[in-house]
Amino acid sequence: MSYKQTRVWIVDKNKEIDKNVECIKEAGLWIKNNEVVALPTETVYGLGANARSNKAVAKIFEAKGRPSDNPLIVHIAKIEQLNKIVKEIPETARKLMEAFWPGPLTIIFQNAGQVAEKVTAGLPTVAIRMPDHPVALALLEAADVPVAAPSANLSGKPSPTTAQHVLADLNGRIAGIVDGGPTGVGLESTVIDCTVHPPMIYRPGGVTKEEIEAVIGEVCLDQALVGGSEVPKSPGLKYTHYAPEGDLVLVEDVHIIQALVNEEKKKGKKVGVLTTEERKGRYEADVVLTCGRRQKLATVATQLYSVLRQFDATNVDVIFSETFPKEGVGEAVMNRLEKAAGGRVIRRDA
Ligand code: TXA
Ligand code: MG
Numbered sequence: 001m002s003y004k005q006t007r008v009w010i011v012d013k014n015k016e017i018d019k020n021v022e023c024i025k026e027a028g029l030w031i032k033n034n035e036v037v038a039l040p041t042e043t044v045y046g047l048g049a050n051a052r053s054n055k056a057v058a059k060i061f062e063a064k065g066r067p068s069d070n071p072l073i074v075h076i077a078k079i080e081q082l083n084k085i086v087k088e089i090p091e092t093a094r095k096l097m098e099a100f101w102p103g104p105l106t107i108i109f110q111n112a113g114q115v116a117e118k119v120t121a122g123l124p125t126v127a128i129r130m131p132d133h134p135v136a137l138a139l140l141e142a143a144d145v146p147v148a149a150p151s152a153n154l155s156g157k158p159s160p161t162t163a164q165h166v167l168a169d170l171n172g173r174i175a176g177i178v179d180g181g182p183t184g185v186g187l188e189s190t191v192i193d194c195t196v197h198p199p200m201i202y203r204p205g206g207v208t209k210e211e212i213e214a215v216i217g218e219v220c221l222d223q224a225l226v227g228g229s230e231v232p233k234s235p236g237l238k239y240t241h242y243a244p245e246g247d248l249v250l251v252e253d254v255h256i257i258q259a260l261v262n263e264e265k266k267k268g269k270k271v272g273v274l275t276t277e278e279r280k281g282r283y284e285a286d287v288v289l290t291c292g293r294r295q296k297l298a299t300v301a302t303q304l305y306s307v308l309r310q311f312d313a314t315n316v317d318v319i320f321s322e323t324f325p326k327e328g329v330g331e332a333v334m335n336r337l338e339k340a341a342g343g344r345v346i347r348r349d350a
Contacts, residue, residue: 001058001062001063001173001201002172002173003172003173003174003175004172004279005172005273006167006170006171006172006173006174006175006176007030007175007176007177008025008163008167008175008176008177008179009023009026009027009141009176009177009178009179010179011023011024011135011178011179012180012181013040013133013134013135013180014188016190017134017138018138018141019134019138019139019141019142020193021138021350022037023144023178023242024135024138024139024178025142025175027039027139027142027178028139028140028141028142028144029143030141030176031048031049031050031056031077031143031145031147032050032143032145033050033054033173034049034055034056034059034173034339035049035059035176035228036048036049036056036060036063036175036176036249037049037058037139037174037175037176037178038152038160038163038166038170038174038176038177038178039135039139039149039152039177039178039180040133040135040163040178040179040180040181040183041075041105041131041133041136041149041183042103042104042131042132042133042134042136042183042185042206043131043159043163043183043184043186043187043188043189043205043206044151044152044159044160044161044183044185044186044188044305045151045152045159045160045163045165045177045183045307046066046075046131046148046149046152047060047063047064047138047150047151047152047166047170047174048075048139048143048147048148048192049147049148050071050143050146050147050148051074051115051116051119051145051147051148052114052115052116052143052145052146053115053116054117054345056070056116057072057118057148058316059174059313060072060148060149061117061118061226062173063170063173063174064152064153064154064155065154065155065156065171066150066155067155068118068121069121069235070121070150070235070236071119071120071121071123071126071127071235071236072119072126072127072148072149072150073122073127073129073148073149073150073189074115074119074127074128074129074146074147074148075128075129075130075131075136075140075146075147075149076128076129076130076140076146077130077137077140078141079101079130079142080129080154082097082109082136083113084100084112084114085111085112085114085126085128085146086109086110086111086112086126086128087108087109087110087111087112088110088111090109090194090195092194092198092199092216092327093107093109093194095215096192096194096212096215096216097130097192097240099211099215100207100211100212100215100268101129101130101132101241102130102131102132102133102137102189103130103131103132103206103207104129104131104132104185104188104189104205104207105129105189105190105205105206105212106127106128106129106189106190106191106192106203106205107127107128107129107192107194108125108126108127108128108191108192108193108194108195108202109125109126109127109128109194110124110125110126110195111123111124111125111126112126113207115146115148116148119148120251121169121235124127125193125195127191129189130200133180133183135178135180136180139178144260147238148297150173151188151297152166152170153165153166153169153170154169154175155172156243157169157307157309158244158304158305158308158309158340159187159188159276159305160305161182161183161186161302161305161306162181162182162183163180163181163305165305169321177270180283184302185205185206185298185301185302186301186302186303186304186305186306187205187206187295187301187304187305187332187333187336188203188205188206188332189203189205189206189207189247190203190204190205190206190207190208190212190332191203191205191234191256192212192219193233195247196216196245196344198217198219198220199212199216199219199220200219200221200222200233201219201220201221201222201225202218202222202225202232202233202234202237203225203234203236203335204221204223204225204238204332204335205332206301206329206332208328208329208331208332209221209331210327210328220304222234222237224237225237225335230303231240237339238348241327243339243340243342244308244309244311244312244319244340245311245315245318246270246272246311246312246314246315246316246317246318246319247318247344248274248308248319248321248323248337248340248341248342248344249301249318249319249320249321249341249343249344249345249346250321250323250337250338250341250346251320251321251322251323251346252323252345252346252347252348253346253348254322256346257273257283257320257322258282258283260346261273261283261284261285261320261334263316264317265285265286269317269318270286270287270290270314270315270316270317270318271285271286271287271317271318271319271320272285272286272287272289272311272314272316272318272319272320273285273287273288273289273320273321273342274289274290274291274307274311274319274320274321274322275289275290275291275321275322276290276291276292276293276294276322277290277292277293277294277298278293278294279294279322285320286314286316287311287314288315289307289310289311290307291303291304291307292304294322294324295331297324297325297328297329297330298329299329300324300329300333301329301332301333302332304333304336304337305336307338311314321337321341323337323345324337336338
């Protein structure tokens with residue numbers, strides 16, 4: 001499907017906003033009427049469609065070029081909506097919802113069969129989240145239907161954290177976008193399956209394992225995430241995502257990065273370095289980009305995807321990146337970096 005023009009609604013998220021604001025009402029109606037509309041959330045921009053309609057959801061897969069066996073997250077604005085979509089609400093899920101909704105946590109439930117088949121890719125489970133963003137919540141209320149929304153990037157591109165990223169990928173491929181400014185968290189929500197005991201994290205994200213365990217006790221991490229050879233439980237994670245155009249190489253020992261850069265330069269390559277505010281003055285390369293502050297990993301998360309997109313615009317052949325401790329949100333940062341690097345890591349002890 002192609003559109004002459006993608007409609008852009010600009011909304012100031014700092015102003016009072018609700019479902020009756022004119023442009024929110026209009027964009028909500030488009031979603032209800034089975035058009036796809038991109039929207040800001042606190043994690044990344046999503047590409048929203050009426051989760052009750054296979055026809056609407058098909059447009060998401062088409063616009064993104066997304067494999068149809070990769071299920072979507074259903075976004076809701078009110079807890080009442082949940083009861084109609086899921087078979088039951090386990091105690092663990094109830095506690096997590098109380099603690100983290102609205103927020104960057106997606107919970108997997110038994111599917112009651114009330115959303116379109118294409119949303120769940122035929123799975124017996126359904127993933128649901130309530131985003132913590134005034135524009136998203138107002139739009140969900142205006143649409144008055146549960147909204148299926150993957151990240152609003154072309155498949156294989158980093159998730160978008162600004163409306164400009166969305167338009168760079170999807171202009172003319174989607175009906176509209178609500179521009180609410182840059183998102184905050186910067187990485188996608190944590191995905192946790194509460195239909196198994198103990199609950200299992202399929203994707204690290206905005207809510208950390210430590211924060212979850214403080215509420216419901218021990219949870220496990222899908223072994224595929226810690227370098228196991230198993231197929232990830234979450235279908236989306238088996239695809240290489242987020243890959244920048246230059247070869248990304250993660251380097252555990254920051255002290256050898258400059259030598260690696262020099263070596264590639266000698267071969268005539270255009271070389272980039274992905275670093276942080278603390279170390280940016282230490283490198284000489286064709287392109288040196290900083291991604292937040294090492295001392296505050298949340299800022300690295302916020303900027304990561306945007307920096308990966310910036311590298312694409314520079315035509316570097318190879319990018320050497322610093323690594324981060326896998327603690328707190330560092331777990332999600334490293335998960336995305338490792339995927340973007342497609343396994344290219346130079347270990348400290350290598
Ligand atoms: O922060 C986010 O979660 C963003 C914003 C827009 O809400 N959305 C997002 O959606 O990241 P997406 O489609 O890019 O990622 C959804 C992930 C995929 O890895 C998918 O396989 C997994 O959730 N997923 C969805 N339903 C599932 C299910 N029933 N079982 C296992 N994994 C599921
Ligand atoms: Mg995605």
